[in-house]
Amino acid sequence: MHIHPKITPIYQSSVFKFEDLNELELYFGEAGSRYMYSRYANPNSDELAEAISRLEKGAGAVATGSGMAAIFAAILCYCQAGDQVLCAQDIYGGSSSLLNQELGRLGISVGYVPFDDLSRDLTPYLQPRTRLLLCETISNPLLRVVGLRGAAEACRAHGLKLVVDNTFATPVLTRPFDHGADLVVHSVTKYLAGHSDVTAGVAVARAPEDAARLRQVGSLFGLTLSPMESWLAVRGLKTLRLRVQAHCHNAQAIAEFLSRHPAVQQVHYPGLPNHPQHLLAADQGGTLFGGMLSCRLADEAEVVNRFMRRTRRFPFAPSLAGVDSSLSYPLGTSHRALTPEQQAEVGITSGLVRLSVGIEPVEELLADLQQALDS
Ligand SMILES: Cc1ncc(COP(=O)(O)O)c(C=O)c1O
Known part of the structure; x- marks a missing residue:
């Protein structure tokens, strides 16, 4: 009897056999x-x-x-x-x-x-x-x-x-x-x-x-x-297309919310009309702008620390793009090896926080960010 699995099985083998x-x-x-x-x-x-x-x-x-x-x-x-x-x-x-x-x-x-x-x-x-x-x-x-x-x-x-x-x-x-x-x-x-x-x-x-x-x-x-x-x-x-659409939808709403919040000095998100490459991004991205954004808080470690401690839905986890939201801190993680001059030249400052927006219900993410920033 032949079996026909719908999904490719895991060929957990380092080597394959030959007849002769x-x-x-x-x-x-x-x-x-x-x-x-x-x-x-x-x-x-x-x-x-x-x-x-x-x-x-x-x-x-x-x-x-x-x-x-x-x-x-x-x-x-x-x-x-x-x-x-x-x-x-x-x-x-x-x-x-x-x-x-x-x-x-x-x-x-x-x-x-x-x-x-x-x-x-x-x-x-x-x-x-x-x-x-x-x-x-x-x-x-x-x-x-x-x-x-x-x-x-x-x-x-x-x-x-x-x-x-x-x-x-x-x-x-x-x-x-x-x-x-x-x-x-x-x-x-x-x-x-x-x-x-x-x-x-x-x-x-x-x-x-x-x-x-x-x-x-x-x-x-x-x-x-x-x-x-x-x-x-x-x-x-297999779920990439659906996930990315949800990431983009949530990130757009969060970018708009953050750009109105007084504790946030700047938001970097290609979906915002004031982003320097907004039109290019719309053209090149088929009107989707991605699930990643960065925002600039006050350039004080304690301001960033307070935000990290208060948010419940954006754990500080230095990676990105999972279905669950997270945040990272480029100056201390991904771009740590740059010299201070290089960091300044690119624009990575001590208040810069990078959000990886997940696919959770967006109102929950917005409420969480609101309470973390308001306090
Ligand atoms: C844009 C980009 N390229 C490449 C990498 C490296 O990928 P990996 O960590 O899977 O080696 C990363 C990791 O964060 C990244 O953000």
Whole structure:
């Protein structure tokens, strides 16, 4: 009797068996089984990579053990010792730490491009062996929205690849390949898995040869994802579209509430009409603006502490994009490794709090924020 599970089972096996040498040769001829050893490929991690590649309209992908591993794989896909990476100045602190602290000693240097120049002329930042530009569709933590079409054109003018971290936007808002990107990376840990119970990443390529290269980098550097984590992420992915819509709806209401509250000095949310890239965000995000926002309280640690202690629905948990709301403090966590000058230049101050708005009933979140801020 054959059984036909509706859901892909978890292939919790590090290795697969072969009948004999003929079957092994079929494997290496790529005509038969795809599976020999789970670090190279596993049905669950393939299911995840293929599902995300479809969502992003890519040619193929590798699922990785974290978002950082995906960024590393993306850079290694195009760079070798002696090359330079251009990186948006507004970027997740872990990405800049990887470039500053680790890739430099492997001979891959980095130059930073201020936000306003990303979609313009990159000439002032180029070196003879500049290979790519790394940026985020919506930046962490200040929610600046990069004009991807302009960035892609700026890259094309100099033969650079455009690598886009699409973690904050998700393919529900924006598909960077539609705007000319070459690679898309995600921290799957965030919206794609969505439940704060998985650490994972993915790097997706527009061109089949880059997808093959990503898979090779993934397996030889050992960056690939385990079956169980892949399975959990696939399960999360099934509700991505519905979750993201609910995140966006709640974040919009909260951004509007915070922008009226006297204890809040500034709100960074692309859905607010006074956001500097509001129109671009509406165009590039299909009128969805995401579930992340940042707000500036008074620049005093005790003001931030009081808010953290009083809120019940936004625990201080330095990650984001789970179905349950949380908050983080970029100066002390994700952007801690920047120098005080770099923090000031990007706009990360001691009053900046980042909210990851969940999908709870919005009136409960608003009531909680109201009581936390009023007091
Ligand atoms: C925008 C962005 N990219 C990449 C990462 C790294 O992902 P991971 O923590 O899954 O390695 C993060 C983590 O916070 C992030 O916010």
